[in-house]
Amino acid sequence: QTVVTQEPSLTVSPGGTVTLTCASSTGAVTSGFYSIWFQQKPGQAPRALIHNTSKKHSWTPARFSGSLLGGKAALTLSGVQPEDEADYYCLIYYGGVWVFGGGTKLTVL
Amino acid sequence: QVQLVQSGTEVKEPGASVTVSCKTSGYTFTANILHWVRQAPGQGLEWMAYINPNNGGTKYAQKFQGRVTLTRDTSISAVYMELSRLRSDDTAVYYCATEYGNLGYWGQGTLVIVSS
Numbered sequence: 001q002t003v004v005t006q007e008p009s010l011t012v013s014p015g016g017t018v019t020l021t022c023a024s025s026t027g028a029v030t031s032g033f034y035s036i037w038f039q040q041k042p043g044q045a046p047r048a049l050i051h052n053t054s055k056k057h058s059w060t061p062a063r064f065s066g067s068l069l070g071g072k073a074a075l076t077l078s079g080v081q082p083e084d085e086a087d088y089y090c091l092i093y094y095g096g097v098w099v100f101g102g103g104t105k106l107t108v109l
Numbered sequence: 110q111v112q113l114v115q116s117g118t119e120v121k122e123p124g125a126s127v128t129v130s131c132k133t134s135g136y137t138f139t140a141n142i143l144h145w146v147r148q149a150p151g152q153g154l155e156w157m158a159y160i161n162p163n164n165g166g167t168k169y170a171q172k173f174q175g176r177v178t179l180t181r182d183t184s185i186s187a188v189y190m191e192l193s194r195l196r197s198d199d200t201a202v203y204y205c206a207t208e209y210g211n212l213g214y215w216g217q218g219t220l221v222i223v224s225s
Contacts, residue, residue, distance in 0.1 A: 001171070036212055038154070045204055045218055046146075046154060051211035059213075089154050091212070096168050098144070103153040 002026055004092050006101035011109055012080045020104045021072040022090035028071035029092065035073035036091040037066055039084075040103075046089065050075060082108050111135035113205055113216035120222045126193040129219045131205035138186035139163040141209040145179065145190045147201040148218075155201075159208075160188055195223045 012018040038046035050066035
């Protein structure tokens with residue numbers, strides 16, 4: 001049973017920078033895992049922010065970026081805004097099946 | 110524009126089955142895999158399965174093998190997710206999402222409540 005692990009919660013000040021990570025129980029996350037990042041606000045469907053590790057959707061604010069960091073997928077928010085307070089989920093592809101991380105609750109305070 | 114419209118709230122008794130539909134428009138239905146994801150109240154997202162609308166091929170998460178069945182109707186660009194032998198912990202919002210646009214387009218979600 002593959003497990004994808006994210007920080008349960010993080011707090012960041014407005015204007016600050018924060019990095020969320022996504023680790024795989026199978027080992028290092030590489031570009032071949034096609035990691036995807038979603039933002040979800042209460043009562044809403046998830047919204048995709050990043051796909052294929054680092055590619056942005058047309059609606060993704062410039063302050064969001066995806067990368068690989070120390071064997072993990074990473075989502076970095078630079079210049080955090082109050083509206084970035086939300087749950088963030090990574091999704092990893094394991095050759096036919098997909099697995100979500102447990103999610104990170106980001107608080108902007 | 111791309112739209113995924115799901116069927117409405119369902120209330121079912123334990124042991125019953127439920128079918129949720131996802132009707133798509135605005136893109137080539139048969140060219141893009143469609144996924145199902147669920148979210149129990151206050152919990153995280155859980156990937157369930159996907160279907161290739163072109164050939165009907167499916168892949169299910171191990172947890173749902175034998176209980177979930179995905180089918181499609183290419184004439185109306187719709188996918189159906191049937192979940193059988195329902196339990197109380199199947200109470201969740203069920204979403205469909207298309208790989209068109211790299212999972213950028215999701216249905217609005219369907220609440221399934223399992224209660225006696």
